[in-house]
Amino acid sequence: MRGRTFPILLLSLAGALGGLTLAWAWGGPSSSWDDPVEQWGKIKFSHKKHVEEAGAECSACHAAATTSEKAADLLFPKHAECGACHAEVESENTEDCKFCHTDIDNLEAYAAPQRLDLVFSHQQHVTGQKLECAACHAGIEKSEKPSVAYLPAMASCYSCHNDVTASNACESCHPRVETMLPLTHRAPDWAKQHKRLIRADHTSSDCAVCHTDNFCQTCHAEATLQLTRGDLRRSLAENRPAPSGKNPQVKQNVHELNYLFVHSLDLRAKQSDCYSCHNQQTFCADCHSRNQDAGFAAPFPLSHRSPDFARIGVGSGGGQHATLARRDIESCAACHDLEGRDPVCLTCHVDRTPGRGNDPKTHPANFRNENGEWHSNAGSTCYNCHTNTQKAGIGFCGYCHGMK
């Protein structure tokens, strides 16, 4: 079976690459709001003149809105409807066309909007909920030219779709929620960028339009088996089922399937702050110490097998382990700073012969040379290695307090 796997995978990869090429070359259905807005500028139209000055009702021009059930319905008034008030519509003088059209040499019918990512019924909102048009299209009565600015933004929807008045479930309005991401979220480094903005509380109100605390918790809570999340664009395979998430499957992976085998690269390269989701003192140990009683059956760094890994003796420099620890002690702590047992450092780094300079060098110069917790706390970390003699001139206390 092993022999077959490689060709299958390679063929799959080649197929995927071919598919990607096709996906790029063949546009397929639109991905989001692809309203033909460039057409809108070809009509000179002032809502202000019609609504505020002429006193027209919205329904006078947009009668179809009261019965429309699709977001993609074209709800602009037809040419003939304009003619109900504008005599220029019937005129045979082409100059009269310029009354409304900016470019009479290139007249074209308005294309219907492409809104495949939105389910919206004007009928339900206008007739069913009896909402005023201005509730969603705020300020349009003062606009002097067509603009997308008066299409409702998500925040406007959220004023009702807040899980009190109406549902805030993404799927209630967005049929293809799995493939829908705001532009900001598509940045390859969005995972880092969102942290920076949230830490300074910059986007909290915007985030709340789509997300609740529960959403954040699907990543930012340690549950080692099931809380993983990501998005399809990061092209990593699904790992575990997630407990929540409005987007099943494709938005539920942080780590790819094989991450178990390469995660140490990310840890040491600081690619991820593992401890923002995982408990430093228990998570790593779950695997790395599983077989601790069986000797070296647990995953074991190759560096530890180096003959120079630990050099013993004052002035020896400690060997490679000292170099690695100075460089990146978080990697050491990942496996050795665990609950329920001694840190492995205690094997050698103990104050066996109390007195300065008698034991392996541990602390940097001027290490905690002020009054420290060792004075008041018998459980101080210092007493893991040093002996609390509580007498001047003896042991640890004698380092500073000479014989009286």
Next chain:
Amino acid sequence: MIRRKQLWRLMLAAILPAALSAQSLSGRLTSSFYAYERSDSLAVDSGHARAYQAFQFDLGGKNVALRTFGQLDRDFNTRLAGDGKVRMYNLALEFKNLGKRVDVQLGRQPVFSGVAVGTIDGAQIKVRAGRQLRFKAFGGGLLPADQRLQLSDDLDKNYMAGGQAVWQPKADLNLGLSFFEKRQLRPGYDALRADSIGNVFTQYISPADRAYRMASLDGSWFVDAKTSLCARSDFDFHGKEVTRAELSGRSQVTPKLSITGNYIFRSPHLPWNSLFAVFNVKDNHELEGGFYYQHQPALRFYGNLAGIFYDGDQSFRVTAGTDLKYGGLNYVHRSGYAGNLDGLNASLYYPTRTGLFLPSLQLSWASYKVDAGAGARESLYSGAAGLLVRPWNRLTLDSQVQMLHNRYYSNDVRFLFRMQYWFFTKLGASS
């Protein structure tokens, strides 16, 4: 038992006011099944058939809401320790807009407050002091490691408390000052010790609680429509030192091209009183730069290079890729102290029938060496093919077949199925 009684009382106290003023009930139920083989070593493996049931119920009112979010899981093939446990991630009562300025949350809840991130059993208050100032304060006990519905013992040794003040002098500028203190109880244990003449004896070790006391200054500034800057500096009160500083920026240099830059100073992220915090260690520095090039609306290229500089060594990360309308392709490279890796990821998906079907395909390959001392490189392959079906906007069926090939799994096939249903009901509504 006392704890449990207290908890039930707390829950009842939380539910009653929420229920009384609730205007809506919404929920989401997610049932998942995941079958896979797990290798603990080259010789030992086990089969697993895990089922997960997640639930999320919210009783919503205009100014009061009760939020719940939890999960049960168990293995039907190989029982794991702790199977059948109920994990509660969120069980909190929210009072919103008290006096139009104050939000209060009571119960189990997440905290995102500058330098403080976590989940507590406690209280949180947010105050909008004006247009420019916001305050947040929180305090509570830490959760059991497996999030089960139980209050921690020894709250004075198992808590997190702190707050954040945010000043927003302009809409595009935020400055935050946050603080938190956390204590985490460490269990005692028996250890072997030797006396002065070498006699070995057993001693019960009662370690001090893990202690953190940190403050952080965060800033984000959208200089203009094209440029933004973020900065951060963390200060450890116990160690009396800056433990992390970060400056990052991004700028749209042309309509199609954006660049990013980032500098991070790090000292080890350890509790103040960890034994590992007493050693003579060095800080590291990271420099990172990247770009996005939006060639067409449906075609974007990106690249990123980072160097991490340790004491006497360095690591490099390189990422390059492209986003397409219905997929993506990226290449990653790692080298240096952190290990060596070259990897390729590809994904493809295509929504059809207005969201009724979403087939997807994902493939990954990597060649790696996690340690400079390792011999030959290892190879990893993984792939997944999935189909999502949403016959009704409230119901989603999601299946995926996954395949792994690596040192431990010569031909491992896994299966995932998930069904998700959500609802929203206005209470008391006639229809």
